[in-house]
Structure formats: structure tokens, C-alpha cells
Amino acid sequence: MIVLVTGLLAFSGALLMLIAAVGLLRMPDFYTRMQAAAKAGTLGILLIVAATGITLGSISALLHAFLASLFFLLTAPVAAHLLGRAAYLSGIRPWVLEDELAGRYHPATHELRSSNAPTASAPGIDRVEETLS
Amino acid sequence: MHGFLLNVLLALVWTMAVGKFTFPQLVLGFLLGFVVVTIVEPLWGKPSYALRIGRALRLAGFFLRELILSSLRIAYDVLTPQLHAQPRIIAVPLDAQTDTEITLLANFLTLPPGTLSLDVSVDKRVLYVHAMYVDHRDQFIREVKRGMEARLLEALR
Numbered sequence: 001m002i003v004l005v006t007g008l009l010a011f012s013g014a015l016l017m018l019i020a021a022v023g024l025l026r027m028p029d030f031y032t033r034m035q036a037a038a039k040a041g042t043l044g045i046l047l048i049v050a051a052t053g054i055t056l057g058s059i060s061a062l063l064h065a066f067l068a069s070l071f072f073l074l075t076a077p078v079a080a081h082l083l084g085r086a087a088y089l090s091g092i093r094p095w096v097l098e099d100e101l102a103g104r105y106h107p108a109t110h111e112l113r114s115s116n117a118p119t120a121s122a123p124g125i126d127r128v129e130e131t132l133s
Numbered sequence: 134m135h136g137f138l139l140n141v142l143l144a145l146v147w148t149m150a151v152g153k154f155t156f157p158q159l160v161l162g163f164l165l166g167f168v169v170v171t172i173v174e175p176l177w178g179k180p181s182y183a184l185r186i187g188r189a190l191r192l193a194g195f196f197l198r199e200l201i202l203s204s205l206r207i208a209y210d211v212l213t214p215q216l217h218a219q220p221r222i223i224a225v226p227l228d229a230q231t232d233t234e235i236t237l238l239a240n241f242l243t244l245p246p247g248t249l250s251l252d253v254s255v256d257k258r259v260l261y262v263h264a265m266y267v268d269h270r271d272q273f274i275r276e277v278k279r280g281m282e283a284r285l286l287e288a289l290r
Contacts, residue, residue, distance in 0.1 A: 016204060023211040031249065031263050032220055036207055039246035043204040059156050077243035077250075084251045084263060094263065098270065100224040101251060101261045112261075114224070114254035 006051040013047030016040055029095035030087050038080045045072060136174050136182045140166040180290075188288040195284055196241060203245040206266060218265045222251065225260045225274050228282060235260070238285055242277065 023036025046069050053065025088094070088101065089110060104113045140163060147162025148154045167183075174182040210217050229235045235257060239250040242262060249263040267273045 016208060019208045019211050023207065026211055026216070027218070028216065029220075032218055032265055035246050035249055035263075035265055036211060039244065039249075040204050040207045040211075042244060042246070043200055073244065074240075077240040081239065081243050081250055084249050088251055094220065094222060096220045096222055096263070099222045101222045104254075104261075112252050112254045114256050114259040 002054065006055045009047045009051035009054070013044040013051065016044035016047065020044065030092050031084060031094050031096075034080060034083060034087075038076065038083075042072065042076055136170050136179070136185070140170050140182075142166075143169060185288065188284070192284045192288045195280070196244075199245045199281075203247040203266075207246040219267055220263065220265045221267050221270065221273075222261060222263050223267065223270055223273055225262050225277055227253075227258055227260050228278065229286060230257070232257075234286065234289055237289070238282055241281055241285060 017040075020037050020040040023040060024033050027033040027036050049065050049068050049072075053062045056062075089105065104115075105111070106113075143166030144159055144162035147165060148158050151158050151162075167186075171182045227235060227238070229238050235253055239253065239260060242248050242250045242260075247265045251261045251263055253260050262277070264273055
């Protein structure tokens with residue numbers, strides 16, 4: 001019974017990671033690719049770690065599995081978020097229907113405004129749109 | 134949050150008092166500490182500790198559901214020939230105020246596939262989110278605010 005459950009967990013985890021890898025090829029731009037690769041994989045890893053913990057069965061193995069999942073949940077979004085921001089700042093155009101972030105970074109300081117209202121402290125907004133387009 | 138740390142501390146104190154550092158004793162200490170903190174916290178004028186733990190657990194449940202549902206959605210999109218993604222970068226106005234709240238919200242939004250928080254404006258009023266499956270901008274903002282943000286703030290405050 002337990003073998004069946006853990007087998008199912010590990011299998012669906014591996015399947016999800018395979019799908020994430022295929023998604024890396026199929027998605028249209030950097031941002032969507034990263035979403036597919038970095039995060040459809042998250043659930044896959046969690047499932048495999050859970051299966052390992054249950055298979056080993058001891059309390060310390062379960063605690064380790066829990067800790068591993070926790071650290072993964074803590075670190076994965078930070079990495080994804082930083083990659084996304086870095087990509088946007090280095091001028092990779094997102095394939096999107098609407099982009100409300102366009103032109104809101106200060107070109108020199110990368111200071112981010114909350115609206116498109118022009119302010120005195122952001123003289124180079126036009127330049128940012130030039131470099132991004 | 135402080136209540137939870139106090140609870141863990143009390144669990145450690147319990148294992149020291151008993152002199153046996155084993156897992157069952159740690160759990161017992163945690164349960165006893167839970168009772169103590171539940172009684173003590175209202176005296177400091179804080180909302181009920183048990184209630185907040187309940188909310189945190191509900192947030193975790195909601196989050197797991199989102200993670201699974203959106204993973205399946207991306208998997209479906211990858212496996213079927215047609216691409217259904219309609220990605221948008223959306224400015225979500227924030228009710229969360231402190232750095233902790235915003236950081237947690239951004240992280241919680243980034244984890245499930247389909248949404249990715251890109252940046253927060255300098256004045257901490259707007260969170261820019263890259264979302265893959267959005268039919269309508271305002272609907273997405275409403276979903277985030279009612280779902281993830283409301284539950285998160287409820288658990289933290």
C-alpha cells in the first residue's frame with residue numbers, strides 16, 4: 001500500500017519535472033519559459049521529496065524531507081523573482097498582451113515608480129522606452 | 134509571529150525540564166506551550182493566538198491548492214498543441230504595508246506557476262506581477278487581493 005502511494009508520488013513528481021522541461025522548449029519568451037521551468041518543477045520536487053521521506057519512514061527522514069521542502073519553498077521564488085527583474089532591466093522584451101511596467105523604471109537609478117505620472121526626478125523616461133523597444 | 138517563537142521556546146524549555154530531548158517530548162512541550170501562549174497572549178492585548186494559528190494553517194491550505202491547480206494548468210498548456218497563455222504584466226495596488234508583508238506576498242505570488250512578481254515600486258504602493266493566464270486585468274487584481282493578500286494579511290495581523 002505504502003509502496004503504491006510513494007510510487008505514485010515519485011512518478012507524478014518526475015512527470016511534472018519532465019513537463020517543465022518540455023515547457024522550457026515550448027513557451028514563447030523568457031518570462032513564460034522561466035515560469036514553466038522554475039516553477040512547474042517546484043511541485044515536482046516537493047512530490048519526490050515527500051515520496052523519499054515516506055519511503056525512509058523514520059522521524060528524522062521525515063523532518064529532513066520537511067526541511068528540504070521548506071527551504072525550497074523559501075528560496076525558489078526569490079531566485080525566480082530576481083531573474084525576472086534582471087531580465088526586465090537588461091531589456092528583454094516580454095511577450096505580453098499588456099505591459100504596465102513599461103517606462104516606469106528610472107533609466108539610470110532603476111528607481112521604480114508606481115504610476116506613469118511624470119515627476120521631476122525622472123527626466124529620462126523616454127530614453128528607457130527607447131532602449132526597451 | 135512572536136507567539137509562535139515563544140511557543141517553540143517553551144517546547145525547548147519543556148524538554149530541558151524533563152531532561153529527555155526526544156521527539157515525543159518536544160511535541161508534548163509544544164502542545165503545552167500552545168496552551169500557555171493561548172492564555173497569555175490576550176493579556177498583552179493581541180488577537181487570539183489559536184485563531185491566528187488557524188488562519189495561518191488555512192493560508193497554507195489555500196496556498197497548496199493554488200500551487201497544485203496552477204501547476205496542472207501549466208502542464209496542460211505545455212502538453213496540448215495550442216498555447217493558451219495570455220501573459221500580461223499587471224500593476225497590483227498593495228494593501229500590505231510593512232516590508233515583511235510585501236515580501237511574503239511577493240513570494241507567495243511567485244511560487245505557484247503562472248504568476249511571477251517582478252518588482253515593487255519605491256513607494257511600496259504597487260507590486261508588478263507577470264501573470265500567464267489572465268482574461269481580464271481587473272479580475273486578476275480582484276482575485277489576488279481577495280484571495281492571497283486578504284488571507285495573508287489576516288494571518289499576519
